[in-house]
Amino acid sequence: MYTSIMEDGVIYKTSFDEDGKITGTKMFTDSKKMVSSDGILWDSSRQKLYVADILNNAVHSVGTDASVETLHQNADTSGADGSLDQPVVLLLRDDQLIVVNMDIAWITPKGAALNTEVEAPFNLSVIDL
Known part of the structure; x- marks a missing residue:
């Protein structure tokens, strides 16, 4: 099982035995x-x-060896052209990642995020894999 600490950008891996009991959690x-x-x-x-x-x-991909590859990244945009605008949820459809963006610049502390203002709701982006 993989879990993340959103604010820290880290992912943990929890392992289980055959009975479903946790055997350990470590930084992945x-x-x-x-x-x-x-x-x-x-x-x-x-x-x-x-x-x-x-x-x-x-949006990044993480291999089973914990290597991280950035699949797509863009600067502060409105998302009107399909670019990312604070991505939060991912859905896999065949060879595409459908990305739900949540343009919430108003809630993040100034300087914490690339986005600086809220624009019209252009909520979906697509990344071909």
């Missing part, structure tokens, strides 16, 4: 590439986690 990845780790999604066919980095307008 703590990459400087991830500022935050809001939404995470497991892709069993590719054996990767996908991570929505709300504070850095980015």
Whole structure:
């Protein structure tokens, strides 16, 4: 089981025995590439986690070896052109990641996120895998 601490951009891995009892939890990845780790999604066919980095307008993939690759990142935009605008939730559809953006610049402390203002609600982005 993978869990994240959103504000720290880290992911933990919890292991279980055959009876479903927890055998341990350890830091899985703590990459400087991830500022935050809001939404995470497991892709069993590719054996990767996908991570929505709300504070850095980015989406990353994490391999089973804990390596982090940035799939897409953009500066502060409105999202009108399909770019990321504070991504929070990921959905896998065939070879595409559907990204739900939650443009909430008003709630993040000044300087904590790339986004600086709230624009019209352009909520979805698509990343081809």
